[in-house]
Amino acid sequence: MLLLAIDTSTSAITVAVHDGSQILAEAATIDARGHAEHLAPRVAEVLATAGRAAAELTDVVVGLGPGPFTGLRVGIVTARTLAFAVGARLHGLGSLDALAHGAGRAGLVEPGASLLVATDARRREVYWARYEWTGAEPRLLDGPHVGRAAELPEPVLALGAVGRGPMLYPDALDGIPGAPLDVAAGALADLAVRRLAAGADLGAGEPLYLRRPDAAPLPPAAPATAAAV
């Protein structure tokens, strides 16, 4: 197995290569507005570091968000196109799952404990989800949702939080010290490999937009008085 992991749902443009037993290479650039510029060079870089060619990839996993749409799409279209072009299997995973997995792997959450993942959804809102850390991987309990940090349900607000949410809204959210701010593709790759090994079908997946496009349909009908002569 040679798996490439990509996530562009947060401020990190993050990629990793995993051979099924370990992460061979990982790279990230933090630039909330530069996803399209940085992603392809980072992919080329991790492949070179791992000493592998794109054509050798057997699997591609991408973080499906939620995240700011424009950046999120860069990762998803890159993953879809790369997988198609090299004939690799395409998998999708929730990006918040990867953040939860990163915190759990780092030993920041006790097995059996719950945690909140809250990332920047812009417009003074967060994308959030609640997980239980099993000791090996995160189990999704609620979410993902989008909303104002202060308006999250009481029991969720009491949990230790991972992601940029607590940094952006410190009055509402309680950050776990040392917890990751952005998705790391290494964690995404590790979670994907773990679930694939357990026989899970991750599916190619659709982006988790959680919001409709901003657009109002036209008022009904243009002038009915106009008549052809």
Add this chain to the structure above:
Amino acid sequence: MTTDPVVLGIETSCDETGVGIVRGRTLLVDAVASSVEEHARFGGVVPEVASRAHLDAMVPTVERALRDSGLALADVDAVAVTSGPGLAGALLVGVAAAKALALALDVPIYGVNHLAAHVAVDVLEHGPLPEPTMALLVSGGHSSLLLVPDVTSDVRPLGATVDDAAGEAFDKVARLLGLPFPGGPHIDREARSGSSVAIAFPRGLTTGRDLERHRFDFSFSGLKTAVARWVQAKERSGEPVPVADVAASFQEAVVDVLTRKAVAACREHGVDHLLVGGGVAANSRLRALAQQRCEAAGIELRVPRPGLCTDNGAMVAAMGAELVLKGRAPSALDLPSDSSMPVQLVHS
């Protein structure tokens, strides 16, 4: 690389997901997926709706282009992509996909200017571009007059719209007349049974100081307002609106200014080839009047067929192939997209 490079071109600057493949100056396939129907109920292109549609259409459109051309991805020598100008979020989808292909296939990538690609596409139909060529590009997004000494390195803007694009004016007037979006084809059809001299609508930037200061610029917003006022006055008086006459007179005002200025630009710069491109180039009256005025002025008119005038991947592939044929350097993998890319920047 051989003298006839196989170039795959990707276009996502507006609402068409285009994937075209050329071999040198020969068109092999032109696959387009349009989200125009999803925008109709909004009366115009909604950027986020377009971006979502590009993401969903990208791989299926690449697959279809390959299937219809009978080529394998391994046959592709280079990838070209519109890197600007256009809708920021829409451009990113195409640029990211093109980079993924270039990376997967280990071939060079060329980020190209959408307007230059509208010019370059004509090589697929009429062979190498005369140097220089004058180009009039008219669509829902652009109205530009370009002097093109070399489409791969030297494109000079002589004029552009100062307000609405020509195609935008067609859409807005169509809406006033109760015709569906996009308005161009509907106005064209209505106009055939109307009189182009029934109503004297204004010709923007064609007289006095306006003409001095904006010699080769266009303005269609005043025209659109004049049509709206005329239609409203008719409605207030309780009379039926003569849709065909309004359409024909409006259309005449637009194409009169476009062709007059394009021919004047050819004369002033001593250019004897005029190329008309962009979606509005499908307009039958624009084609007819351009032909008539070019003949009178001894200018040879080149208009690609309508399918190549609207936004498509073939034009991007054609532009990429011209860059390869002229030995221009490819772009880097960190190639950015630029929603307001200046036309002088032919490729990035």
